[in-house]
Amino acid sequence: MSEHLLTTDEIAAVLRVHPKHVYRLLKKGLPARRVGSEWRFSRDEVLAWSGGKATPAMTEPAPEAASDADAPPSLLAANGDIAVQVLLRMATALGPPLLGLVQADKGQAAELLRRRAVLAAGAHAGGFPSHIGDDRVARLHLVEREIGFVRPRTAAPFSAKELAKKRLATRPTTAGVRAYLDEALRRAGLDPERMQQRALVLDSHLEVVLAVAAGRAEVGLASRAWGERAGLAFSPLATEAYGLILRARDLGDPRIVRLCEVAQGKAFRAEAGAVPGYDTAGAGDIRYDA
Known part of the structure; x- marks a missing residue:
């Protein structure tokens, strides 16, 4: 199965920014998908867009992400x-x-x-x-x-x-x-x-x-x-x-x-x-x- 997508708060931790800054980045082209009124993010796509900057804490899957099993x-x-x-x-x-x-x-x-x-x-x-x-x-x-x-x-x-x-x-x-x-x-x-x-x-x-x-x-x-x-x-x-x-x-x-x-x-x-x-x-x- 494809990767589990991350929430705004989770992707903010990946990018080491405040969650409010994520919305500013969206206007600059941050890759995202709409789920109703919410945004979801592919970690790999965001890292590719940002040049690979991520916190060590987010190298594991998001805590709510379901495993394949x-x-x-x-x-x-x-x-x-x-x-x-x-x-x-x-x-x-x-x-x-x-x-x-x-x-x-x-x-x-x-x-x-x-x-x-x-x-x-x-x-x-x-x-x-x-x-x-x-x-x-x-x-x-x-x-x-x-x-x-x-x-x-x-x-x-x-x-x-x-x-x-x-x-x-x-x-x-x-x-x-x-x-x-x-x-x-x-x-x-x-x-x-x-x-x-x-x-x-x-x-x-x-x-x-x-x-x-x-x-x-x-x-x-x-x-x-x-x-x-x-x-x-x-x-x-x-x-x-x-x-x-x-x-x-x-x-x-x-x-x-x-x-x-x-x-x-x-x-x-x-x-x-x-x-x-x-x-x-x-x-x-x-x-x-x-």
Whole structure:
């Protein structure tokens, strides 16, 4: 794996300067990478730029840098959201470090992150933890997305109460979007558990929209982004923030830095922002949840 990137304070120690002076050096060309609103630095690049001046104390890796043995694999766990697909494709086009995708809903992804089986996990409103174990969690914001019901364009709109008469394609209980469906069912006087027992339960938004498009279900719970891509009509239930959660101590990992750089870029914001049901304002921001 590539070297772990250093924080502003750590690179200030390398250069034997006050941390505030690092920001002055940035204006003079000090090589750095943006991670949300923070800067991260390659020790080798900075030393090459500065002529090799370093303190003996910084000849060892930074104390928070993960060893290769401790580093999680180059994988993201997410439900196949279109924003994640765009992010990974653009990151791959830049070359190594490369990352792969593990199909998982919100609950499964968070568990994989806890076990350090993945580097980052897809998460959305209601699923942004502040910590995983003793580790502080940071969030890479990608989009605000619309969640609701998809149906064939030839089908008439319906009320939540009419769902009792529909063949419904939905998601497992571990999927965070189920909370919106369950709330709508309760407001309509329907039992979410009973509806779930008779519904077609599928693992991703994509599988839901394909089931509706193929006629295996009359209505499905999915994002507008996937519904529009499958040519389906959409009725909104909620708008929510969607992004990737990761351990804050991994923010210096070059693979995370790559994802941040792509998400902050104009190309990602333009392509993902053109997808119906997405708002990319703030894409690439690093956020910390209470």
